[in-house]
Each structure stands twice: as C-alpha cells, then as structure tokens.
Amino acid sequence: MPTLTEKKSARPTARAQGRPLPELIFGDLWEFDPAPETADPRLRARYDLFIGGQFVAPASGKYFDSINPANESKLAEIAWAGAADVDAAYAAAQKAYDTVWGKMPGRERAKYIYRIARLLQDRAREFAVAETMDGGKPIKESRDFDVPMAAAHFFYHAGWADKLDYVAPGRRVAPLGVVGQVIPWNFPLLMLAWKLAPALAMGNCIVIKPAETTSITALKLAEIFQDAGLPAGVVNIVTGFGDTGAAVMGHATAAKVAFTGSTEVGKIIMRSLAGTDKRMTMELGGKAANIVFDDAPIDQAVEGVVNGIFFNQGHVCCAGSRLLVHEPIAKTFLAKLKTRLRVLRIGDPLDKNTDVGAINSKEQLGTIERLVGIGIKEGAEMFQHPCKLSAKGYYFRPTIFSNVSMSHRIAREEIFGPVLSVITFRTLDEAVEKANNTAYGLSAGVWTDKGSRILKMSTELKAGVVWANTYNKFDPTSPFGGYKESGFGREGGRQGLLDYCRLV
Amino acid sequence: MSPPAHASFRRLFNEIGTVDQIGIEERVAKFTTRSIKKGSKVFGLKLAVSMVDLTTLEGKDTPGKVESLCQKALSPHDDPSIPTVAAVCVYPAMVKHARRALGEDTAVRIASVATAFPSGQAPLRTRLAEVKAAVADGADEIDMVINRGAFLSGEFQLVQDEIVAVRDACGAATLKVILEVSELETFDHIRAASFLAMRVLRPGDFIKTSTGKTTLNATLGNNQVMLEAIRDFYLDTGTPVAMKPAGGIRTAKQALQFLIAVKETLGDEWLNNTRYRFGASSLLNDLLRQLEKERTGAYQAPYYFSEAAESY
Numbered sequence: 044m045p046t047l048t049e050k051k052s053a054r055p056t057a058r059a060q061g062r063p064l065p066e067l068i069f070g071d072l073w074e075f076d077p078a079p080e081t082a083d084p085r086l087r088a089r090y091d092l093f094i095g096g097q098f099v100a101p102a103s104g105k106y107f108d109s110i111n112p113a114n115e116s117k118l119a120e121i122a123w124a125g126a127a128d129v130d131a132a133y134a135a136a137q138k139a140y141d142t143v144w145g146k147m148p149g150r151e152r153a154k155y156i157y158r159i160a161r162l163l164q165d166r167a168r169e170f171a172v173a174e175t176m177d178g179g180k181p182i183k184e185s186r187d188f189d190v191p192m193a194a195a196h197f198f199y200h201a202g203w204a205d206k207l208d209y210v211a212p213g214r215r216v217a218p219l220g221v222v223g224q225v226i227p228w229n230f231p232l233l234m235l236a237w238k239l240a241p242a243l244a245m246g247n248c249i250v251i252k253p254a255e256t257t258s259i260t261a262l263k264l265a266e267i268f269q270d271a272g273l274p275a276g277v278v279n280i281v282t283g284f285g286d287t288g289a290a291v292m293g294h295a296t297a298a299k300v301a302f303t304g305s306t307e308v309g310k311i312i313m314r315s316l317a318g319t320d321k322r323m324t325m326e327l328g329g330k331a332a333n334i335v336f337d338d339a340p341i342d343q344a345v346e347g348v349v350n351g352i353f354f355n356q357g358h359v360c361c362a363g364s365r366l367l368v369h370e371p372i373a374k375t376f377l378a379k380l381k382t383r384l385r386v387l388r389i390g391d392p393l394d395k396n397t398d399v400g401a402i403n404s405k406e407q408l409g410t411i412e413r414l415v416g417i418g419i420k421e422g423a424e425m426f427q428h429p430c431k432l433s434a435k436g437y438y439f440r441p442t443i444f445s446n447v448s449m450s451h452r453i454a455r456e457e458i459f460g461p462v463l464s465v466i467t468f469r470t471l472d473e474a475v476e477k478a479n480n481t482a483y484g485l486s487a488g489v490w491t492d493k494g495s496r497i498l499k500m501s502t503e504l505k506a507g508v509v510w511a512n513t514y515n516k517f518d519p520t521s522p523f524g525g526y527k528e529s530g531f532g533r534e535g536g537r538q539g540l541l542d543y544c545r546l547v
Numbered sequence: 548m549s550p551p552a553h554a555s556f557r558r559l560f561n562e563i564g565t566v567d568q569i570g571i572e573e574r575v576a577k578f579t580t581r582s583i584k585k586g587s588k589v590f591g592l593k594l595a596v597s598m599v600d601l602t603t604l605e606g607k608d609t610p611g612k613v614e615s616l617c618q619k620a621l622s623p624h625d626d627p628s629i630p631t632v633a634a635v636c637v638y639p640a641m642v643k644h645a646r647r648a649l650g651e652d653t654a655v656r657i658a659s660v661a662t663a664f665p666s667g668q669a670p671l672r673t674r675l676a677e678v679k680a681a682v683a684d685g686a687d688e689i690d691m692v693i694n695r696g697a698f699l700s701g702e703f704q705l706v707q708d709e710i711v712a713v714r715d716a717c718g719a720a721t722l723k724v725i726l727e728v729s730e731l732e733t734f735d736h737i738r739a740a741s742f743l744a745m746r747v748l749r750p751g752d753f754i755k756t757s758t759g760k761t762t763l764n765a766t767l768g769n770n771q772v773m774l775e776a777i778r779d780f781y782l783d784t785g786t787p788v789a790m791k792p793a794g795g796i797r798t799a800k801q802a803l804q805f806l807i808a809v810k811e812t813l814g815d816e817w818l819n820n821t822r823y824r825f826g827a828s829s830l831l832n833d834l835l836r837q838l839e840k841e842r843t844g845a846y847q848a849p850y851y852f853s854e855a856a857e858s859y
Contacts, residue, residue, distance in 0.1 A: 075583060076584045
C-alpha cells in the first residue's frame with residue numbers, strides 16, 4: 044500500500060507547516076454538578092471495643108478521634124485498647140474456640156458466614172459511605188469494589204466451610220485455634236474480609252486490630268456479627284495504635300499471626316516473634332512494575348497504567364508504581380498518559396464522579412510530599428494534574444515522573460500515593476532485570492499483543508501476581524501474596540485457606 | 548497486483564496500532580457510572596437535542612411524513628429554550644420535500660443517505676449520480692456508506708478512491724462516511740476503517756458508525772474506538788474530523804453517556820453539533836421528556852409530546 048504513505052506525505056503535518064500544535068481542550072464547557080452519595084452511614088458518636096460479642100469500654104477509658112480525611116472533621120471516637128483489653132479479647136476468643144466454634148461442623152459455620160455476607164450486601168450503600176468518609180477513597184470505588192468484594196470473600200469462604208475435606212487432597216485439616224490479625228488502612232473492610240473469612244471457614248477464632256485511621260467499618264461489621272448471631276468471642280475487634288497492634292501480634296494465646304501492612308513494621312513483628320512457635324503470614328509492601336511493550340494496544344495500556352497507580356489514590360500495596368515502557372513508544376505513551384491524566388476528577392470522595400479522592404491521613408500526605416520532593420531534587424521530570432485542591436482535607440495531585448532511573452529513590456521506595464515513575468527499557472531481558480531489581484515482589488503487569496511473551500515474562504518476573512493486558516484484578520478464588528520482602532503466605536483461593544489450618 | 552489482504556491489514560495496523568476489546572469495554576463502563584445532575588443534566592440534554600440528526604429512512608416514507616419530520620425538527624417542543632435539532636436525515640428522493648418544508652433560510656440542515664444506502668452495492672457511477680442529485684435538490688450533508696467488501700478483502704485503495712469520488716461529488720456539502728461497524732466485526736477493523744476514511748476527508752467531515760439497518764449499531768465501545776481514532780488523527784495532522792454514532796441510541800441516558808465519552812476523550816471542542824451528531828429519531832422525544840421532567844419535577848404523559856418519526 045505505498046499510496047497510503049503517499050497520502051500521508053501529501054498532507055503535511057501541522058508541525059511541518061509551522062502552525063500551532065493541535066491540542067485537546069478539557070475545559071469547563073460542560074462542568075458536572077456535584078453528585079454526592081446521600082445514603083446515611085449510620086455512624087455512632089463513640090465506638091467501643093468488640094469483645095466476647097459485646098461492645099465494651101476500654102479498661103483505660105481512653106478514646107481517640109477518627110478523622111474524615113476529605114474535610115478534617117471528626118467522625119467518631121474510637122476506643123484505644125491496652126494490653127488488658129487485648130488479654131480479654133484473646134480470652135474470649137479462646138473460650139469461643141474451645142466451647143463452640145472449633146467443634147462446630149463446617150456446614151454449620153457456613154450458615155453464619157453466608158449470613159454475614161448477605162447482611163453486608165443488604166447494607167452495602169451504608170457501608171460504602173462509611174468507608175469513604177473514614178478512609179477518603181472515592182465512593183465509586185467503595186461502592187463498586189470494596190464492599191461487593193468484601194461480601195464476595197465471605198460468600199466464597201462460606202462455600203468452603205463444609206468442603207474442607209477436599210482442600211488438601213489426601214490429608215485432613217484442623218483449625219489452628221486463635222489467630223491474631225492486624226490490617227492496614229488502604230482497604231479497611233476488604234482487608235478485614237480477606238483476613239476473617241478464611242479463618243472463620245477453617246474454624247479459627249480471631250482477635251483483629253484495624254488501622255487507627257480506619258476502624259469504623261470494622262466496628263460496623265461487628266454490628267452485623269451481632270445481627271447474624273455469630274457466637275460470642277468468635278471475632279473480637281480491638282482498636283488502637285501500634286502498641287495495641289504489638290500486643291495482638293505478640294500475645295501468647297495466638298497460634299498464628301497474620302499481618303498486612305508496611306515491610307518495615309512486618310520486619311519488626313517477625314523479629315519480635317523469632318523463637319516462638321507461632322505461624323505467620325505477611326502481606327507487605329510493593330513497588331510493582333507495569334511493563335508495556337511496543338506492540339501493546341496503547342490506549343488500553345494507558346488505561347491500565349492509570350488504573351494501576353491512581354486506583355485508591357495509589358494506596359495499594361500492588362499499585363503499578365513503576366511504568367517500564369519500551370523505548371520506541373515511550374514518547375507517544377507518555378503523551379497519551381498525560382492526556383488521560385487530565386480528565387481524572389480529583390476531589391470530594393463522596394461525589395459519585397470523583398476518580399481520585401483524599402489521601403488517607405495527614406501523616407501519609409507528608410510521606411508522599413517528602414518522597415515527591417526527593418524525586419524533584421534527584422532530577423526527575425514531574426507532570427501533575429492541573430486541578431485546584433480543596434484547602435481543607437488531605438489531597439495530592441496525581442503525579443507522573445519521567446526520566447527516572449533505577450537508582451532514583453522514587454523508583455525504589457514504596458510511595459503509597461498517586462505517584463508514577465516512568466522508566467524506559469530496550470529489550471525484554473532489560474525489562475525483566477529492571478522489574479526484578481527491587482526488594483519487593485508483590486505484583487507486575489505485562490502489556491503486549493504477543494502471547495508467548497506474556498508466558499515468558501510471567502515465569503521470569505519475581506512477583507506473586509502477574510497481570511497480562513489488565514491490572515488490579517481481584518477475585519476471592521485467586522491467591523494473592525508476595526515474593527521477597529513483599530511477604531509470604533497467600534490470601535484467597537485454596538492456598539489462602541491452607542494458611543489457616545494444620546494438616547493432620 | 549495488489550498485496551494479499553492480510554499484508555494490507557498488517558501494514559495498516561503497524562501504522563495506526565490495534566485495539567484491545569476488553570480494555571475498551573472497561574474504559575466505556577466508567578462513562579456509564581458518571582452521575583449527571585441538575586444544571587449539568589439540562590445542559591447535556593439540550594446539547595444532545597441540538598446534535599440530533601432526526602432521521603426517517605423507510606420504504607414507506609412519503610412527502611407528508613418528511614414534512615412532519617421537518618416541523619418536529621424546527622420546533623421539537625413548545626418550550627422556546629429547547630434548540631432546534633441539527634438536521635433531518637432522509638432518502639435522496641425526499642430531499643426536495645424536506646427543502647420545501649424547511650425553506651432556504653433555516654438552521655436545520657438536510658442530510659441525505661446517498662450511495663445506494665444501506666448496502667452500497669451499486670455501480671460507482673450510479674452512487675455518484677445519486678449524490679449529485681441529492682446535493683442539487685438541496686442536501687447540505689451526504690451520508691455515504693463505505694465499500695465493506697473492498698475493505699474486508701484488503702483493497703484499501705479502492706475504499707479510499709470511492710470516498711474521494713463521493714467527497715468531490717459533494718461539492719460544498721458535508722460528507723459523513725458510514726463505516727457500518729457491525730459488518731466490520733472487530734474493533735481493530737473499526738479503527739483501521741476510521742483512519743482510511745479520515746486520511747481523505749476534509750476538516751469538519753464526519754465518520755459515522757452505522758446505517759441503522761443491521762443488527763448492531765452504535766455502542767459506547769465502537770463510539771470510543773472511533774473517538775480515539777479521531778483524537779489520534781487530530782493530534783497527528785491537525786485535521787479535526789467529526790463523529791456521528793447512529794442507530795440504537797434511544798434514551799436520554801444513553802445520549803448523555805455518549806457525550807461524556809466525547810467530553811473525556813476529545814474535549815470541549817467536540818461538544819457541539821459541527822463536531823458530534825446523533826443519528827436517531829426516538830431519542831428526541833426521550834430527551835424532551837427528561838428536559839420537561841427537570842423543568843417541572845415530574846414526568847409528563849407521552850401524549851404531551853408530538854410524535855417523532857420512529858425509524859432507528
């Protein structure tokens with residue numbers, strides 16, 4: 044088809060004619076009116092600890108404020124559990140395990156877990172609003188992802204509870220006893236479901252501590268446990284700060300501890316547990332690479348990269364925070380990425396049209412600002428979304444750093460915010476080398492039209508999950524977990540269940 | 548000798564890139580979750596009214612039917628704040644009746660589906676004669692169909708030559724090139740056909756999804772593929788090509804979702820009826836129903852709205 048190229052050259056590009064470069068105008072011709080989600084989150088003014096099936100005041104009588112990061116207003120007071128409260132929670136859990144839950148047939152346990160799932164679905168809108176107010180994530184994510192996915196995890200594991208004889212072929216399984224769990228603030232309800240559902244299905248009892256900035260939906264779920272008639276003490280929720288978490292992780296009663304959070308804290312926990320016979324699973328940080336080859340469908344890869352890093356303000360342990368892009372398409376890709384970035388809507392998380400909400404806490408905002416400052420100082424080129432940010436609340440503009448090299452700190456450290464570092468590569472081997480050149484190994488993405496390349500990459504990438512031509516896809520049936528300093532143990536699927544049982 | 552079809556396609560895809568179907572569907576699903584309320588809804592609905600190509604394309608069309616369509620186009624509803632539609636779209640034989648009904652001095656344009664619509668299966672000289680006759684009778688816009696047979700067998704030169712011939716026959720009339728997406732089958736083909744057409748179009752000419760005469764017409768997915776093709780072509784050459792989804796858009800809600808796709812893909816400069824149109828007929832009354840609902844706070848009975856031409 045030589046004529047096609049002739050036609051092209053017969054129509055000189057705007058650039059060659061010296062006209063101004065064509066550009067797209069994403070202005071305010073058709074501005075959307077606010078569309079706030081109005082469901083009542085039904086918050087209490089004060090939340091106590093949930094121990095032995097009851098809400099009880101902390102022994103110390105101390106409470107702390109839970110803040111809405113979107114406007115810095117106080118949402119509720121949350122009990123601060125001390126060592127005595129954690130003791131009480133473990134005692135209640137042990138009692139429930141010995142007298143009820145541990146002995147109950149799986150098919151009976153399943154009924155409770157199904158009930159929890161259904162009650163959560165019934166109150167989905169209320170939970171979505173509460174989750175958004177407490178954590179700052181856009182309502183469209185809590186509504187379409189967090190809450191339905193949390194319910195799906197309960198449903199999936201309820202289905203396993205009467206089929207545990209088949210979870211490890213040729214072997215029988217038995218529960219561990221009481222397990223201690225500490226979860227992070229990025230997906231408060233979903234992480235709770237990831238931790239509770241397999242443990243409950245296996246017949247374990249639980250002491251769990253949500254993150255201090257996002258305790259509310261956990262305590263709302265406790266109301267559902269009461270409504271579902273879950274036997275007292277099967278799940279105990281203790282709220283508080285790092286000291287409470289340390290008490291939960293280090294308690295003598297715990298047969299197993301499960302932690303999701305930063306690699307730094309994970310290491311502290313592992314050190315403190317060295318020499319004990321406790322089992323552990325750790326789901327820690329990540330610095331995932333999204334690798335785009337020159338034959339990938341570019342617009343869809345751009346969409347995937349945007350989804351990979353700006354989903355939940357980048358507060359995702361498997362966020363695709365490094366973009367490795369093939370040199371021949373690097374310029375085009377970056378231009379398209381910036382165009383796409385410009386139509387993201389940043390602002391009030393409760394607005395149904397918001398794509399990127401509020402940063403979870405002032406502290407996290409400080410961390411992001413500090414690392415971005417380092418990125419600028421180290422000479423990377425920064426592009427930010429041009430939006431105005433609200434003066435109240437914790438917000439950060441979606442940010443892309445280009446011209447990043449592997450030695451830059453923004454290419455190595457987990458930022459846990461809406462910040463993407465763009466690195467180029469020339470060959471497949473170089474892409475693998477750069478993707479694996481990190482202490483982490485939680486996830487990776489590959490974008491290419493070539494199936495054989497996907498298979499090769501998925502065996503060579505040292506990452507727990509490798510997504511091909513998509514990103515951030517989750518399912519209760521699919522195990523999730525890390526390599527290297529991203530942790531060990533799996534959550535979801537058969538593999539996740541095996542981390543909550545003994546083989547006998 | 549022309550190159551084999553697969554080589555033609557391969558070469559074109561190497562130039563313009565391919566499309567991932569699942570990725571496109573995920574992208575457009577996000578448009579459907581946008582929540583358009585109050586003033587922004589009224590603005591969007593009125594914008595959509597102003598973009599409608601009010602269409603009747605039936606064997607049973609009569610001069611009387613076309614006249615009533617033209618009246619509806621000029622005053623869609625009693626409310627004077629509601630704009631006229633962009634155009635009426637009729638068969639070539641009906642153009643002179645439409646011109647008589649609308650008069651010479653009118654904002655409503657006359658579009659006509661020439662070139663042996665919908666199949667395009669007539670000799671080129673017949674198709675060109677049809678175009679010239681429609682323009683001579685007063686058509687401002689010509690909606691042509693591409694030669695899908697030639698496209699699918701990789702004869703891109705033929706496809707483009709025919710578009711050029713029709714373009715030249717149009718004279719000053721605007722050209723809309725119908726790709727007939729359901730017969731192209733894949734998003735890759737839709738992107739490819741969009742580029743083939745755009746490379747020979749004038750600024751302000753349209754590419755259009757479909758005739759409305761096949762099973763699958765405009766969807767958010769194929770609309771998005773074409774919008775992205777227009778965007779890439781514009782950023783590369785500076786030539787702005789306009790877009791017209793046609794067929795299957797029946798509700799105001801759908802129309803708003805298509806407009807959100809335009810806003811977030813091509814931006815403000817495409818949010819007007821010189822750059823974006825809806826080929827539709829029953830859509831108009833649903834837009835009016837929603838506008839009345841926004842104005843009065845309640846849905847009105849259907850008989851409060853004058854009947855539109857129910858075609859596609």
